[in-house]
Amino acid sequence: MLFYFIVIISVCSLAFFLFSFLEERKYRNKPYYKLADVGWRKGCPPADAQKVYSVAFLGDVGAVATDGTDPVMQMLEHWQQENPTAGTAVFLGDNIYPVGLPPQGSMHYETATARLNTILNVVKSGAIRPVFLSGNHDWNKGRKGGYEQMLRQQEYVVEALQDKNSYLPPNGCPGPSTVQLADGLLLLIINTQWWVQRGEKPMGTKNGCSYDDIEQFYLELNKILRRNTHQRILVAAHHPLYSNALHGGKFTIKQHIFPLTAAHKRFYIPLPIFGSLYPFYRKLFGAYEDMSHRKYKRMRKRLLQIFHRYSNIIYVAGHDHNLQHFEIRKNHYIVSGSGSKTSFVKKGGRATFTLEQLGFFVINYYDNGAIWMETRVADTENNNKRGNIAFRKELKSTIQVQQEKMEV
Known part of the structure; x- marks a missing residue:
């Protein structure tokens, strides 16, 4: 029996x-939409609204094709043409697979420089502002020697673009670094890899960082957010704080x-x-790059404790190779990590949108103060180099009227 x-x-x-x-x-490979957003195609900015600024967030682009056929790079070129003077392209880390930029003579050096040059040539062909930040693969997958690997990539990018602010936060420091993109729109960049890095990592003025204790980072972050409640804040980092994919268990x-x-x-x-x-x-214990790992979990908890005090934040990360959007406690959390690879993402849960497809998110800021998010995805079947829009949504936030002009 x-x-x-x-x-x-x-x-x-x-x-x-x-x-x-x-x-x-x-x-x-089909998109998931939260029930309230199923009819997203009917929503669009008002006809009389003028676009003031546009930001493209591209994550994990480190495996791009170097022969000119890469669909994401082609989409980026078209986005640059749409925004010739008022645009920023933010590369959310993992800019070079598999181990960042190794020294000359390494078996990976030629491939690494070819991939990085492909990206750099695209952004140099337009007038937009490029900003690179680092991910775990740029730090030698978080292992020993990663700090030197990241510094080598930073030097290469800064030299190619002739702009010291093209790689942020500088010198591998935790940050936060800020860039005022437009009146009412602030970009804030955090190097989340610092928290989960296993090898050497910088701290203190001897390494070019502005403080000697990581607690000062949290104080500075909260100070910046508190002084800028009158504008919309785009926070760029490599590691997501919410995810329905691998690193989220x-x-x-x-x-x-x-x-x-x-x-x-x-x-x-x-x-x-x-x-x-x-x-x-x-899921329960996690690798160093998983939300369940103690170091990642501790970082995530501290960041969310600060972010939950405010209601004007759009946090954008890569790391997981897919496209996701979450709206939690009046803030927005985006995963834009399918710049060159795709991987499974679970539907439902707390997400409003998920999709496993090559592409990236675009944030458009309008003169009426509204922010609209677009999900642009590759359309290789139809050889559509412009790509398609898979999702569009107005990202509403609560901002405070500025009483007195403050400096960032």
């Missing part, structure tokens, strides 16, 4: 996982049943139960 019971349970479990796997594959059914596909995409060896050990470990 026990034997038949075990067989029935096993067959039912296998059937459930197989059905879930097939359904997951069927809907995986979300895994596919395939990863539970065929865990060896993480090592090679053709290793379809079924290992049910045992295959779930790795996803459960990542």
